[in-house]
Amino acid sequence: MDIISNLAMGFSIALSPWTLMLAIIGCFVGTIIGALPGLGPSNGVALLIPISFSMGLDAISALVLLTSVYYGAMYGGRISSILLNIPGDEPAMMTCLDGYPMAKRGFASDALVISGVASFVGAFLATIGLMLLAPLLARVAFQFGPAEYFALYMLAFCTLGGIGSNNQAKAALAAALGLAIAMVGMDKTTGMPRFTFGELHLMDGVDFLVAIVGLFAVAEVFHFIETHGRDSAIGVKLGKITVNWAKMWSTRWAMLRGSGIGFLAGILPGAGASLGSFLAYMTEKSVSRDKATFGTGNPRGVAAPEAGNNAAAGGALIPMLTLGVPGSGTTAVLLALLLTLNITPGPLLFTERPEVVWGLIAALLIANVVLLLMNVPMVKVFVHILSVPSWILLPGVTMVAFVGIFSLTGSSFDMLLMVGFGVMGWVFRKLDIPTVPVILGILLGNSMEDNLRRAMVLSDGDWTYLFSSPISIGLWLAALLGFVAPIFLRAVLKKPALPATDDMSSD
Amino acid sequence: MKTTLRALGFGAFGLMMASTSAMATECIAPANPGGGWDFTCRQVARIMQEIGAIDAPMVVTNMAGAGGGVAYSHVVTERNEDPDLIVAASSATTTRLAQNAFAGATADQVRFLGAIGGDPGVIVVAKDSPLKNLQDMVDAIKADPGSVAFAGGSAVGGFDHMKPLQIMKAAGFDDITKIKYIGVDGGADAITQTVGGFTQAMTGDMSEIVGFIKSGDVRPLAILTEERVPGFEDIPTAREQGFDVVAVNWRGLYVPKGISDDQYNAWAAKLQQVAESDQWKQVMTENGLAPFIKVGGDFQGWVDGVIAETVTLSKEIGVIQ
Numbered sequence: 001m002d003i004i005s006n007l008a009m010g011f012s013i014a015l016s017p018w019t020l021m022l023a024i025i026g027c028f029v030g031t032i033i034g035a036l037p038g039l040g041p042s043n044g045v046a047l048l049i050p051i052s053f054s055m056g057l058d059a060i061s062a063l064v065l066l067t068s069v070y071y072g073a074m075y076g077g078r079i080s081s082i083l084l085n086i087p088g089d090e091p092a093m094m095t096c097l098d099g100y101p102m103a104k105r106g107f108a109s110d111a112l113v114i115s116g117v118a119s120f121v122g123a124f125l126a127t128i129g130l131m132l133l134a135p136l137l138a139r140v141a142f143q144f145g146p147a148e149y150f151a152l153y154m155l156a157f158c159t160l161g162g163i164g165s166n167n168q169a170k171a172a173l174a175a176a177l178g179l180a181i182a183m184v185g186m187d188k189t190t191g192m193p194r195f196t197f198g199e200l201h202l203m204d205g206v207d208f209l210v211a212i213v214g215l216f217a218v219a220e221v222f223h224f225i226e227t228h229g230r231d232s233a234i235g236v237k238l239g240k241i242t243v244n245w246a247k248m249w250s251t252r253w254a255m256l257r258g259s260g261i262g263f264l265a266g267i268l269p270g271a272g273a274s275l276g277s278f279l280a281y282m283t284e285k286s287v288s289r290d291k292a293t294f295g296t297g298n299p300r301g302v303a304a305p306e307a308g309n310n311a312a313a314g315g316a317l318i319p320m321l322t323l324g325v326p327g328s329g330t331t332a333v334l335l336a337l338l339l340t341l342n343i344t345p346g347p348l349l350f351t352e353r354p355e356v357v358w359g360l361i362a363a364l365l366i367a368n369v370v371l372l373l374m375n376v377p378m379v380k381v382f383v384h385i386l387s388v389p390s391w392i393l394l395p396g397v398t399m400v401a402f403v404g405i406f407s408l409t410g411s412s413f414d415m416l417l418m419v420g421f422g423v424m425g426w427v428f429r430k431l432d433i434p435t436v437p438v439i440l441g442i443l444l445g446n447s448m449e450d451n452l453r454r455a456m457v458l459s460d461g462d463w464t465y466l467f468s469s470p471i472s473i474g475l476w477l478a479a480l481l482g483f484v485a486p487i488f489l490r491a492v493l494k495k496p497a498l499p500a501t502d503d504m505s506s507d
Numbered sequence: 508m509k510t511t512l513r514a515l516g517f518g519a520f521g522l523m524m525a526s527t528s529a530m531a532t533e534c535i536a537p538a539n540p541g542g543g544w545d546f547t548c549r550q551v552a553r554i555m556q557e558i559g560a561i562d563a564p565m566v567v568t569n570m571a572g573a574g575g576g577v578a579y580s581h582v583v584t585e586r587n588e589d590p591d592l593i594v595a596a597s598s599a600t601t602t603r604l605a606q607n608a609f610a611g612a613t614a615d616q617v618r619f620l621g622a623i624g625g626d627p628g629v630i631v632v633a634k635d636s637p638l639k640n641l642q643d644m645v646d647a648i649k650a651d652p653g654s655v656a657f658a659g660g661s662a663v664g665g666f667d668h669m670k671p672l673q674i675m676k677a678a679g680f681d682d683i684t685k686i687k688y689i690g691v692d693g694g695a696d697a698i699t700q701t702v703g704g705f706t707q708a709m710t711g712d713m714s715e716i717v718g719f720i721k722s723g724d725v726r727p728l729a730i731l732t733e734e735r736v737p738g739f740e741d742i743p744t745a746r747e748q749g750f751d752v753v754a755v756n757w758r759g760l761y762v763p764k765g766i767s768d769d770q771y772n773a774w775a776a777k778l779q780q781v782a783e784s785d786q787w788k789q790v791m792t793e794n795g796l797a798p799f800i801k802v803g804g805d806f807q808g809w810v811d812g813v814i815a816e817t818v819t820l821s822k823e824i825g826v827i828q
Contacts, residue, residue: 145705146689186576189663189690203580269699324695324718336567339549346718454689458656458705 003131010358013060014366022057022065023363027370030072031378035080037217037401040089040209041073041313041330045337059341060359066337067360068367070330071123074273074313075371078115078306079382083108084397086217090208090443091273091309093436094281096216098294098301105297109379110244114251114299115306116375120368122259122307126314127364129263135350137315138322140267146454147466151475152268153448156275159282159482160437170433178441181206182449189453208442210405210414214421215428215435217401222426224394251303254284262308266315269325273312274443280308282482314364321345321357533566534760535594537578538660538693543626543712544595545569546794547758551593551623551778554786560777571692575600576609583616588765593620593774598756599666601810605817606664606827618766619810620774621802622759623782624791626712628670628731629742633702634723641729641748644708645678652685658697658706660715662690664821667697667710670731670754677750698725712756713739713795731755732797739795757799759806775803 026048033044045066052062077092082099095115102111129137144152160171184195185205196202258280265276284304285294294301316331324345326332338345343356350357388396405418428435452466459465467473534548545567552565570578578594586592596619604614630641638644638655648655659667668690672683689706691697694715701709702724709716709725713736719725720739729745730736731754745752762774781787782800791798801809821827 141699142703145700145703203577269696319699323699325693325699332569336545336549336569339545344718347722347724348718454691457687457689460653 006354006358007131007362009355010360010362013355013359014064014362019061019064019363020366020370022061023068023366023370024374026065026068027072027075027367027374030069030074031076031079031371031375033069034073034076034078034092035088036404037080037086037088037213037397040077041070042333044069044073045330045333059343059356060363062337062341063356063360064363064366066334067363068370070334071310071313071364071367071371073330074123074310075116075119075375077309078119078302079112080397082111082115082302083382084217084393085220086397086401087212090212090439091277091305091312093212093216093274093439094277094305094309095302097281097305097436098296098298101295101297102299102302107244107297108383110247110299111302112379112382113376114248115302116372116379117248118251118255118258118303118306119310119375120372121255122262122310122312123314123364123368125256125259126263126266126311127361127368129311130314130317130364131361134318134322137267137318138347141269141319141323141325143471144268145469146451146458147472148469148475149268149451150448150455150466151472151479152275153444153451155475155479155482156278156440156444157448158479159279159286160440167432170431171437174428174433174435175437175441178438178443179445179448180441181211181438182442182445189450205446206417206442207414208439210418211421211439211442213401213405214418215425215438217397218419218422219425219429219435221394221398222422223429224390226426247299251300254300254303255307257283257287258304258307259311262311263315265308266312267318269316269319269323273309273316273330274440276312276315277305277309278440281305286482286485317360317364321349321360322347531563531566532561532591532593533568533589535568535570535578535582535592537575537595537600538569538571543597543660543694543714543756543758544575546714547595547597547760550787550790551595551760551781554781554784554790555777557786558780558784560780575603576612579604579609579612579617582761582763583612587763589763590766590770593760593762596759596761597626597666598754598813599661600761601814602666602669602817602821603662603664605814606821608662608664614810614814615764617761617764618771619807620760620762620771621778621782621806622757622799623778623787623802624758624796625755625799626714626758626794626796627736628754628756629711629713629716630671630674630728630731630745631698631701631709631711631716631720631725632707632728633704634726636707636726638708638728640743641674641745641750644728645675645680645750648675648686649678649680652682653687655708656687656689656706657708657710658689658691658700659710660691660693660697663688664827665690666754666756670710670752671708673752673754674729674745674750677745677752701725717795736795736797738792755797755799758796759801772803778802 030044034041048066048069052065057065073089074091077088078095078099080086080088081092081095082103085096085100087093087096099111099115102108157175160175182205184202185193186203187194193203261280261283262276265279266273281301281304284300285291288300290298313330316326319325320331320335322345324335326335335345343353402415405414425435455465467476534552536545536548538544548567552567555561556564570581582592582594601614603609604612630644632638638647644655657671659665661667668688671686671688675683675686691700694711697709697711698716698719700706713730716725716727720727727742729748730739730742731745731752733744733746733753735742735744760778762771779802782802
């Protein structure tokens with residue numbers, strides 16, 4: 001009852017024609033920001049904070065506008081993943097794996113609609129979870145110390161095996177390379193530079209956005225040049241632009257599972273949306289009977305990570321609001337927004353400033369519905385981007401990528417680095433080495449190392465500390481299973497699994 | 508089709524303008540949101556605009572890493588002549604400069620602008636901790652140095668790390684390298700680790716823990732000021748518990764070295780306005796900050812003195828050679 005009256009209060013604060021208009025503008029701008037490679041939800045929200053203040057918006061209007069941009073960017077990230085094989089932001093990376101093959105086979109609109117609905121389901125369920133369970137779930141963060149976080153990252157790396165290619169050795173090689181790149185820069189534990197070779201630009205380490213845009217977008221351009229446009233991103237077929245509801249219905253469990261996993265990953269301050277979408281995808285792949293079709297355009301491979309990353313975005317609000325600990329780059333920016341409005345998130349926020357919390361929740365629900373209504377009809381518009389001649393589209397995308405990366409640091413060094421990653425991506429493509437593990441290594445490598453070293457300090461260098469709590473033991477077992485199981489399962493399942501499932505994904 | 512592309516192009520162009528507009532002033536907070544530096548930037552940005560010291564809203568950028576070293580090297584190498592840039596600083600900045608922990612960067616590579624408040628150092632434990640006061644903590648560490656691990660928002664050897672070391676030193680415990688400390692991503696993170704029981708105590712600043720003290724999740728053992736702080740009178744000082752340690756984290760700003768004296772003085776005047784504003788006084792009371800105002804040339808001189816002192820102290824407690 002409390003929740004309903006609180007929610008009613010939230011809507012009475014956050015729902016007016018004016019805020020609704022702000023929500024629509026925010027969702028639209030957010031979707032575009034999310035779709036542009038290099039510009040993700042954190043940049044979008046960060047860029048709009050000063051704008052919202054110069055517009056003289058009050059606290060609630062500013063919250064509505066910026067949460068709309070936040071969610072909009074989370075929705076938008078999938079568009080370029082599916083259509084161009086270039087993730088708009090880092091959590092959308094996993095959507096490339098099946099979204100782009102779907103588009104290539106003429107199901108671009110299906111992939112867009114399924115991912116749009118999956119985004120809605122994930123974000124909606126996460127908001128409900130935030131509403132019902134926030135104070136309770138805030139305690140979950142207290143259960144995760146250095147050892148537990150380290151085990152969680154191990155779980156992510158151990159399940160990497162089947163990504164992109166089916167060669168575990170190649171995936172491991174790529175992940176190791178990513179981890180190595182993550183070591184470059186200032187060491188957080190001691191403040192000393194490592195592997196910077198006296199180059200001050202490397203002091204900051206390698207930004208994963210530089211790596212993503214390089215490995216995906218720039219590598220795609222090289223490939224395009226090499227093949228004279230045949231067999232490149234632009235070889236996508238424009239299928240019929242109708243929505244296949246039956247296919248979408250078949251992904252319902254993938255969406256629900258993805259939402260659950262994403263939400264849990266979001267709650268943990270050290271995990272975040274990228275890990276959420278990654279684990280959602282890997283789980284979906286491991287529970288399904290047609291593993292082999294993942295990576296070739298399985299709709300569930302689109303639904304799960306999209307539901308996962310949007311649910312994680314919602315879940316990440318919990319530690320941010322209740323502890324003041326941001327669970328992802330974007331919640332860090334939203335936290336900054338609240339602080340600027342003189343609202344200090346912390347354990348007392350829910351009781352001391354209910355109007356802020358429930359206003360925010362109402363704003364999230366509004367943004368979500370607006371986005372769903374906006375995205376499904378807009379699929380047609382997005383798909384038409386593909387009819388732009390590739391010799392215009394690809395240079396355009398490249399330009400946006402350069403602008404996005406330059407706006408990150410204002411340094412030309414990062415742009416050169418991005419081109420370097422492009423060359424690496426092109427070589428990897430020749431060698432059939434997946435690039436996603438490289439990015440995962442860069443993304444998680446530092447936190448993984450920091451947590452390992454913290455654990456070693458706390459335990460006086462005793463390695464058994466890493467296996468000393470039920471949570472960490474559980475995570476280690478899952479990691480072990482994730483690493484070993486595919487090796488044996490592949491041998492066992494190979495014959496019966498493949499032919500039986502081949503037709504369902506290509507209907 | 509083409510219109511869509513054009514719209515995309517315009518979107519990108521607009522963003523580019525927004526992010527690189529020459530007129531916008533910027534405050535870099537060299538840490539993640541939620542910590543002390545972020546707090547300084549956000550409040551200064553807000554108040555400067557409210558009192559009309561700047562026309563357009565100030566952009567606040569979070570640039571976390573290496574206890575402020577990443578932002579420091581960014582300012583020194585890439586923004587040395589940017590007159591529209593201010594950077595949040597605190598005792599942690601000068602401590603790390605004194606210890607040569609910014610990869611060879613030195614304090615004379617920027618100009619210190621001023622401090623407008625002081626954030627008292629605190630030592631807190633989880634509410635169910637057996638440690639009831641500072642003496643309990645000191646006794647526990649003397650009995651078994653590994654039994655009390657500290658979490659703080661600064662890297663090893665940073666300002667947060669120094670606080671428990673200074674207390675143990677004051678208690679006559681010299682084997683300070685045995686004391687466990689982990690540096691995490693800011694005060695809120697350090698509290699989470701302590702409430703979760705992974706570390707036994709948190710060392711940080713008052714402003715980082717106010718919410719958690721009010722909610723009862725943590726219990727402060729001591730505040731490291733000369734006298735008790737208004738608004739938090741029930742927290743005893745370390746000094747009255749018999750450990751003569753005062754560690755107040757000043758909240759202030761530095762600017763790039765390469766700007767002109769006029770530009771420096773203009774910023775100093777604006778900061779002075781903030782320091783004297785009612786808004787800032789209110790912010791200080793709400794967040795447990797003590798008044799501590801030094802702006803302009805005075806401040807630069809004071810900082811130089813503090814750094815010299817810190818070098819001596821760091822050598823004494825063995826953090827540097």
